[in-house]
Amino acid sequence: DVKVTQSSRYLVKRTGEKVFLECVQDMDHENMFWYRQDPGLGLRLIYFSYDVKMKEKGDIPEGYSVSREKKERFSLILESASTNQTSMYLCASSFIRIKHRANYGYTFGSGTRLTVV
Amino acid sequence: DAKTTQPPSMDCAEGRAANLPCNHSTISGNEYVYWYRQIHSQGPQYIIHGLKNNETNEMASLIITEDRKSSTLILPHATLRDTAVYYCIVLRRDTGNQFYFGTGTSLTVIP
Numbered sequence: 001d002v003k004v005t006q007s008s009r010y011l012v013k014r015t016g017e018k019v020f021l022e023c024v025q026d027m028d029h030e031n032m033f034w035y036r037q038d039p040g041l042g043l044r045l046i047y048f049s050y051d052v053k054m055k056e057k058g059d060i061p062e063g064y065s066v067s068r069e070k071k072e073r074f075s076l077i078l079e080s081a082s083t084n085q086t087s088m089y090l091c092a093s094s095f096i097r098i099k100h101r102a103n104y105g106y107t108f109g110s111g112t113r114l115t116v117v
Numbered sequence: 118d119a120k121t122t123q124p125p126s127m128d129c130a131e132g133r134a135a136n137l138p139c140n141h142s143t144i145s146g147n148e149y150v151y152w153y154r155q156i157h158s159q160g161p162q163y164i165i166h167g168l169k170n171n172e173t174n175e176m177a178s179l180i181i182t183e184d185r186k187s188s189t190l191i192l193p194h195a196t197l198r199d200t201a202v203y204y205c206i207v208l209r210r211d212t213g214n215q216f217y218f219g220t221g222t223s224l225t226v227i228p
Binding site for chain 1: 151153158159160161162163166204208216217218219220221
């Protein structure tokens with residue numbers, strides 16, 4: 001079964017720590033995305049990548065960076081974690097171009113619930 | 118990408134059809150309508166998508182109006198496990214396939 005795997009389900013970090021959230025997909029998808037989800041705000045796009053070593057800012061990139069050294073892996077980095085970055089983080093992937101008559105929507109990971117104390 | 122508007126919450130009796138509406142009045146010709154749902158503490162799950170024809174799969178049916186400015190997701194026989202937040206999204210498939218989620222509709226299926 002194809003899937004997107006996020007390395008941690010729950011994470012607790014201290015203010016000021018550097019935090020790495022890892023995401024791996026096994027579908028050979030070009031696109032990968034990082035969202036955060038907060039009550040009442042829905043899912044907000046942080047960063048996305050449409051190719052290896054490529055990255056684009058989403059709606060709320062401040063305080064975050066990303067790394068995509070390999071096609072299957074997309075990492076979200078919190079350079080200096082703050083309490084307002086406590087949230088659910090969701091990784092997703094998708095095809096970038098039409099290839100077949102298939103679903104081109106996203107496949108999501110199960111999420112990482114990060115608490116910064 | 119076109120914006121979507123959904124009611125914030127709905128209830129549905131178990132065993133009855135759940136009809137979830139979505140307005141996307143600024144949709145353009147090459148934008149698809151996608152529906153996802155998110156059960157508490159899980160990642161969003163794909164349900165169905167369409168361009169202009171009605172679609173049906175094992176999970177749901179999607180009815181898109183002729184002018185494509187609105188659509189309805191139908192869960193034909195809602196169960197308690199269908200309680201979730203349902204997101205309606207429009208997506209251009211010839212670009213980077215970026216989904217912009219709204220706040221969705223929280224569906225509660227009542228026993």
